[in-house]
Amino acid sequence: METILITGANKGIGLELVRGFAASGRHVIACCRAPSEASDLQGLAASNDKVEVHEVHVSDGASVAALAQTIGDRPIDILINNAGMAGPGFQHQGLADMDYDGWAETFAVNTMAPLRVLQAFRANLASGTNARAVTVTSQMGAIGLDIPVMFAYCSSKGAVNKVMRIAAPELKADGIAVALVHPGFVQTDMGGPGAEITSEASAAGLISVIDGLTLEDSPCFKTWEGTDHVW
Numbered sequence: 506m507e508t509i510l511i512t513g514a515n516k517g518i519g520l521e522l523v524r525g526f527a528a529s530g531r532h533v534i535a536c537c538r539a540p541s542e543a544s545d546l547q548g549l550a551a552s553n554d555k556v557e558v559h560e561v562h563v564s565d566g567a568s569v570a571a572l573a574q575t576i577g578d579r580p581i582d583i584l585i586n587n588a589g590m591a592g593p594g595f596q597h598q599g600l601a602d603m604d605y606d607g608w609a610e611t612f613a614v615n616t617m618a619p620l621r622v623l624q625a626f627r628a629n630l631a632s633g634t635n636a637r638a639v640t641v642t643s644q645m646g647a648i649g650l651d652i653p654v655m656f657a658y659c660s661s662k663g664a665v666n667k668v669m670r671i672a673a674p675e676l677k678a679d680g681i682a683v684a685l686v687h688p689g690f691v692q693t694d695m696g697g698p699g700a701e702i703t704s705e706a707s708a709a710g711l712i713s714v715i716d717g718l719t720l721e722d723s724p725c726f727k728t729w730e731g732t733d734h735v736w
């Protein structure tokens with residue numbers, strides 16, 4: 506049975522990924538900042554013994570290390586770096602006005618934390634089967650697709666794309682495939698109610714894409730519909 510570790514698992518796309526993987530019989534290590542407040546995720550875990558809930562603050566090295574210690578040397582087949590933030594308010598991350606502290610926090614969560622989590626669980630992935638290190642990025646991070654808003658968010662996602670891409674060759678030697686995935690424009694707290702697709706549809710598409718990934722695909726940037734995304 507595959508084991509999947511997912512960050513940002515308490516709501517939105519992360520929660521639906523947990524639901525989808527668990528429904529297909531996989532074991533899910535569902536991680537979030539505040540398990541005691543994650544009522545939907547706790548409800549899922551209460552009704553499905555394949556879901557275990559853990560606390561992690563992905564931008565805090567000690568917290569990630571503590572989670573790694575708790576998990577120990579269990580093999581992990583799929584790591585999904587999903588936790589992410591939009592960054593400073595829309596008007597405060599542009600040419601006219603940039604919240605630099607907010608930009609730094611956005612980088613810590615969207616760019617640096619995925620590498621930190623990957624480092625922490627690299628050995629677990631290396632002992633997994635058809636191991637995949639997946640990061641939920643965004644079309645807004647694509648260098649070849651200029652959407653001239655949200656400088657902090659776009660740059661943080663563009664940077665994580667680059668980080669994962671340059672980590673891929675070394676990880677390939679460990680048998681770990683690297684994938685960046687764009688989940689669509691999704692109706693979550695981040696995407697808002699006017700977004701194009703539901704979190705259920707996004708997660709179903711992502712699970713299908715992730716299930717189809719092999720080492721030969723690495724590194725790749727895919728949409729939730731399975732098409733190649735421009736880098």
Ligand SMILES: NC(=O)c1ccc[n+]([C@@H]2O[C@H](COP(=O)([O-])OP(=O)(O)OC[C@H]3O[C@@H](n4cnc5c(N)ncnc54)[C@H](OP(=O)(O)O)[C@@H]3O)[C@@H](O)[C@H]2O)c1
Nearest residue numbers: 513517518538587588589590642643690691693694695696
């Ligand atoms: N929604 C979209 O249209 C869209 C489009 C492209 C990419 N994405 C990406 O998809 C991923 C999931 O987003 P979503 O749409 O599901 O948004 P969401 O419902 O707002 O969920 C975001 C998740 O990230 C966690 N998170 C936020 N800030 C964090 C921080 N500072 N430290 C640790 N965890 C933090 C949240 O935990 P808390 O509840 O504790 O805050 C939550 O679990 C993100 O990486 C996002 O960038 C979303």
